[in-house]
Amino acid sequence: MAVYNFSAGPAMLPVEVMKQAQEEFCNYGNSGCGILELSHRGKLFEPVIRRAEANVKELLGLSDDYAVLFVQGGASMQFAMLAMNFLNGGTADYADTGVWSAKAAKEAARFGKVNLVCSSKESKYNHIPAFDTWKTTEGAAYLHITSNNTVAGTQYQAFPETKVPMIADMSSDIMSRVFDPNKFAMIYAGAQKNLGPSGVALVILRKDLAERATAAVPTMLNYNTYIADGSMFNTPPTFAIYILALVTDYFKKLGGIAAIEKINNAKAAKLYGFLDSSDFYKTPVVKEDRSRMNVVFRTPSEELDALFVKKAAEENLTSLKGHRLVGGCRASIYNAMPMAGVDALIDFMKDFERANG
Numbered sequence: 001m002a003v004y005n006f007s008a009g010p011a012m013l014p015v016e017v018m019k020q021a022q023e024e025f026c027n028y029g030n031s032g033c034g035i036l037e038l039s040h041r042g043k044l045f046e047p048v049i050r051r052a053e054a055n056v057k058e059l060l061g062l063s064d065d066y067a068v069l070f071v072q073g074g075a076s077m078q079f080a081m082l083a084m085n086f087l088n089g090g091t092a093d094y095a096d097t098g099v100w101s102a103k104a105a106k107e108a109a110r111f112g113k114v115n116l117v118c119s120s121k122e123s124k125y126n127h128i129p130a131f132d133t134w135k136t137t138e139g140a141a142y143l144h145i146t147s148n149n150t151v152a153g154t155q156y157q158a159f160p161e162t163k164v165p166m167i168a169d170m171s172s173d174i175m176s177r178v179f180d181p182n183k184f185a186m187i188y189a190g191a192q193k194n195l196g197p198s199g200v201a202l203v204i205l206r207k208d209l210a211e212r213a214t215a216a217v218p219t220m221l222n223y224n225t226y227i228a229d230g231s232m233f234n235t236p237p238t239f240a241i242y243i244l245a246l247v248t249d250y251f252k253k254l255g256g257i258a259a260i261e262k263i264n265n266a267k268a269a270k271l272y273g274f275l276d277s278s279d280f281y282k283t284p285v286v287k288e289d290r291s292r293m294n295v296v297f298r299t300p301s302e303e304l305d306a307l308f309v310k311k312a313a314e315e316n317l318t319s320l321k322g323h324r325l326v327g328g329c330r331a332s333i334y335n336a337m338p339m340a341g342v343d344a345l346i347d348f349m350k351d352f353e354r355a356n357g
């Protein structure tokens with residue numbers, strides 16, 4: 001029986017990708033060497049990293065104004081790295097819409113002044129504050145947003161208009177839906193939710209913003225190092241980048257992001273549709289801000305939440321426990337989760353409600 005893994009990250013990978021990686025693990029391209037054994041500067045690996053870059057550019061429709069970079073340290077290191085490069089004692093605007101946003105703002109405060117343009121913390125981050133209430137700073141170094149709030153289960157349905165460079169943490173919804181990348185000066189994402197394994201962050205950076213980087217930033221933390229050396233100043237995380245290349249190959253084969261978005265919309269609509277039809281399950285998230293990636297819900301009690309998670313795992317529906325900070329249940333339904341997984345979850349939810357309602 002299939003296992004459906006609802007983990008928030010590291011998360012499910014397409015089975016096709018894992019099978020191909022398995023084949024190439026010990027013998028890549030008939031070289032007699034496994035993919036992990038190849039020199040990053042060799043003629044077998046270098047095309048892999050360039051293909052990963054080209055796939056990202058193609059899938060997101062990026063112009064040559066943008067550089068595609070691969071950086072270690074995950075999304076969390078980007079919280080500090082972007083502020084080191086672009087804040088430099090100035091003021092940055094942050095939208096406080098979840099625990100990851102708050103962490104990003106906290107790191108930035110080490111390098112300059114942070115202004116929270118809005119915060120939904122008081123209401124447990126159950127919504128994204130309306131843009132017309134945001135208190136922005138004129139001439140801010142940048143505005144930072146978190147496009148999908150992985151823990152609280154909210155997602156921007158549209159993006160604000162800004163005069164200052166907009167930077168987005170898209171860790172948990174990158175390549176899940178079509179959007180206009182030209183609104184952003186920088187986009188970053190830890191790979192382990194929608195793009196591949198942990199160990200690499202994808203950074204998309206408009207080159208004119210990179211030119212503003214503070215010169216004193218250490219070499220390995222300066223974006224210009226990555227631009228100048230094609231993300232290969234030192235040894236990059238070759239395996240993570242290789243898997244990202246395979247995942248993005250797979251996205252292209254599916255028909256690109258528009259095709260993937262359709263499936264994601266159908267999965268989310270089905271799951272929320274079921275939640276709305278039930279009196280047993282409740283979601284705390286404001287309807288218009290619901291995430292199509294992380295569906296947060298609760299049963300009538302904490303005891304039943306725990307039982308739900310345990311019983312679901314026995315039915316091969318795994319990692320449904322909510323984030324430790326908020327409790328409850330959470331189903332992460334990233335690109336690699338098939339509709340069959342959502343169907344199996346809904347069937348289980350109906351059975352559980354019948355037994356415990």
Ligand SMILES: *Cc1c(COP(=O)(O)O)cnc(C)c1O
Pocket residue numbers: 009073074075076077100146148149150169170171172190191
């Ligand atoms: C998971 C996540 C992070 C943290 O990613 P790491 O790669 O573990 O540092 C940051 N932001 C968002 C929105 C996330 O979902």
